[in-house]
Amino acid sequence: MLTNPSDPDRILIEVDDVEHDLLPAEFAPYAPQLRTILDWARVYLTRPHESLGRKGSVCPFVQASIDRRKFYLAVFPGRPRDLGDVATALLPYRDWFLDLAPRAQAGSQLATILVLFPDLLPDDIDLVIDGSQETLKTDYVERGLMIGEFHDGPPDKGGLWNPDFRPLNSPVPLLAIRHMVPTDFPFLRDSRDHTLAYLRQFASQVPSSVREAMAHALVRDGLEVGSR
Template identity: 40%
Template sequence: MFCGRCGVSEIRIAMARKWMDEFLVHPHPELGREGDVCPFMSRSLSEGHAKLLPFDAREGLTALLALIGELRSELERRGESAGNRRAYLTSVIVPHGLPDDEIVALIARAHGELKGDFVERGLMLGEFWPRHDVAGLHNEAFRPLDSPLPLLAMRHMMLTDLAFLSGDHVDPEAQLTYLKHFRRLFGDTLTGSWPSRLESAEEAARRAYDSASI
């Protein structure tokens, strides 16, 4: 139960944490692969690497972009000394103060403006909200970004994020840009099947871009 004396921001953060505890850190029958919905979040939460911060959405887009910028810089600083724990560093913005549909529109604008910058820096910026219709990577019927309230999350990029930066769900021109940054960040360290997986993603992105340009 939520505290009757808590403010709206505290209640929203409690709702977000409850969803993370009950959904993200467990397997799901519709996920389409083994493991938790989010492979990194269980350790992130248990070791205290996840930060949930409120944001009054009535302050508007400029204030939200400023907060994202501050948290992005903080995340980069945290990552410098985190070593192998860098994968578990997460910051989640929990907006409040407006109807959810207005918050969703605000998050979508911020995400659209900043995702490219995040990828260039080796970071990921993810948006979540109720009835989010983006399909899962391993099961088109699964909706991994469907959350009980609008959220905006950021973390360091991992090799497995290749799947989120390429494919039919990403604009072909954006894919080429994202993959260029991915190669710059990881190209010299790729082993095993990763070089061929990256090359395949690049080739598919070029074909998709060429087809869209005809």
Template identity: 40%
Template sequence: MDSDLKNYSVSLNLMQLYTTREIEQLQRHEDLPYLIEIMEWVKNFLGRPHPKLGRTGAVCPFVPLSLKSNSIRLAVIHTKHLYPEQLEEIVKSYRDIFLEMDVKGQELAINKAFLLIFPDIHIEDAPKQVDSIQQKLKPLFVESGLMIGEFHKRNESPGLHNPNFRPLRSPIPLLAIRFMVEADLPFLQSPADLHLRIRYLEAYLKRFGQNFTDETKFTNAHQALSLAKEQLKKENLVSYCI
């Protein structure tokens, strides 16, 4: 793809990010229905307890504080005339914006989140289009100290505390960007691909260094990394012998 076309598509689709308070004040905007629908989903689903969650507290424990500090920003991205490579560049550009954006007022960096909404992606196409972008870009985000999550109505990812709960289902397909936290360890040690698992665990340990607040997670991450490296070494040895 021509680089000028790629740069043009990125600049054209880097739409404005709105906080939830700004959305509440918007009166006329072509994307207002999408912004409102996701804002309400954040408040009434992610930000509240759920009987099937399997633990106490909100579905996403950071959302209540993020809403209180006005730290969640939403953008609507229209994908109808974009190549997959163009959409990937746009999402990567939001990663850069996320890292460069300073927190303001009562915001806390750990509560900052971007929600990139894709209203043009059909529900049936979301598993292929949204999931593929998330899987391709996740290593880049993780190594930047970030997490990127895929949300849509067909998401079958189970909850950590209840395998029958589906916490990543949203009314409109979207990708969420936030800072990595210590509690993300289960998501980073789960890939079956040992190379990817090692890459994630190394990024996790680099992110927190010696500043872990939970020593158990520090120990578990080191153990998981050592085990993954040992498994990879054995697989390489077997392959060499064969």
């Protein structure tokens, strides 16, 4: 368990805390949901899926994240009143993430924080999870971060290689924070601001798999590599 040095009430739960029943009292009621998400990560995210449309695991970073002790969990208890509640709750985790895993640090791309919303009702999902992700995405992208939405709605977004597959399906609704990586451009190409943020990070590292999409985005938005 990690405690935020700037906010002692802010806690990150580690894998060992879940596995060995070491949860602090305020999170003990959510032990089943935390175990469910850890099992989901190990059984679903770290393995291939027949509908994924490509080889490899659903998420190529999760197994290493768990193995390297960079897989963190948090809980938002109750139901947020509005998107402002969610943004306020996530802000300390966003900033803490950058301290825990500075981009220049080796292996920083393996770090992730999953903030669970176990008390949500089905009717809350569109606003709290999908709405928050859409509203907060630009702020996170500008900082070199990605924020992802996961729930069993099912999610609206299809997979990159199979649009009928829903890779963001999870048994407990959550928002995930991680570093942006060079292969993330397909998630950012629809926005000029997101394309610019991506270029600031990776202009010299654009992988061959996304160069065609990058070229289309540059022409569409009248941009050039090196644009600010």
